[in-house]
Amino acid sequence: MDGNGRWARERGLPREAGHLEGMKAVRETVEGAGRAGVGILTLFAFSTENWKRPAREIGALMDVLRSFAARECENLVRERVEVRVLGELDRLDAESLAAVRRIVDRTRGGDRLLLNLLISYGAREEIARAARALAREVREGLLDPAEIDVRRFARELYTRDLPDPDLLIRTSGEHRVSNFMLWQIAYAELYITPVYWPDFTRENLFAAILDYQRRERRFGRVLAG
Numbered sequence: 470m471d472g473n474g475r476w477a478r479e480r481g482l483p484r485e486a487g488h489l490e491g492m493k494a495v496r497e498t499v500e501g502a503g504r505a506g507v508g509i510l511t512l513f514a515f516s517t518e519n520w521k522r523p524a525r526e527i528g529a530l531m532d533v534l535r536s537f538a539a540r541e542c543e544n545l546v547r548e549r550v551e552v553r554v555l556g557e558l559d560r561l562d563a564e565s566l567a568a569v570r571r572i573v574d575r576t577r578g579g580d581r582l583l584l585n586l587l588i589s590y591g592a593r594e595e596i597a598r599a600a601r602a603l604a605r606e607v608r609e610g611l612l613d614p615a616e617i618d619v620r621r622f623a624r625e626l627y628t629r630d631l632p633d634p635d636l637l638i639r640t641s642g643e644h645r646v647s648n649f650m651l652w653q654i655a656y657a658e659l660y661i662t663p664v665y666w667p668d669f670t671r672e673n674l675f676a677a678i679l680d681y682q683r684r685e686r687r688f689g690r691v692l693a694g
């Protein structure tokens with residue numbers, strides 16, 4: 470979800486207004502994903518690098534997060550959306566952490582759509598964390614280093630029980646992945662749209678999915694026939 474700041478600047482508004490407006494796009498996207506039959510939707514809400522922004526902006530982003538958790542919770546339960554939160558949550562303030570825990574608890578068991586929110590998330594941090602967990606097991610004599618293969622490693626990631634993403638949608642026209650699920654996107658199809666996140670609609674989501682459906686995925690192989 471990128472482009473909130475530019476969306477606001479183009480309207481002569483403070484960056485915070487862009488973050489607030491971005492919440493509408495979250496609602497649109499969650500609803501649209503449910504309708505399109507998407508099983509898992511992951512939104513990159515706040516990166517480990519975002520902690521380096523001014524305190525005021527971090528505060529505004531956490532406000533948006535808490536207000537999303539409070540306002541959307543019952544809606545999501547009704548829509549059978551299960552929310553999970555992935556990232557270094559111990560860095561959140563107590564109030565935001567409580568809000569996040571509550572929405573995760575309340576929506577548990579939703580079977581229509583799994584909504585992963587990446588909060589205080591960085592892919593490199595996630596990979597380093599996995600390496601630490603494996604190293605600990607080796608030190609304790611529970612794991613033979615020879616057993617550490619791709620599958621075993623993936624089990625230590627936040628996404629341990631989830632398939633890799635099929636489609637990565639990048640808003641605001643940037644051609645970079647910005648520390649998003651670096652391990653998991655090895656074979657993801659990339660879709661880049663110039664639309665700023667606050668302007669992203671259900672139609673934009675459907676356009677991305679239609680584009681994805683026309684792609685030929687080979688995963689490094691040649692296709693027969």
Ligand code: IPE
Pocket residue numbers: 470471472473474475476514515516519530641666
């Ligand atoms: C995305 O919009 C929101 C977060 C990163 C949390 P930005 O705030 O990065 O918006 P731009 O890139 O300045 O337009």
Ligand code: MG
Pocket residue numbers: 471472473
């Ligand atoms: Mg940005």
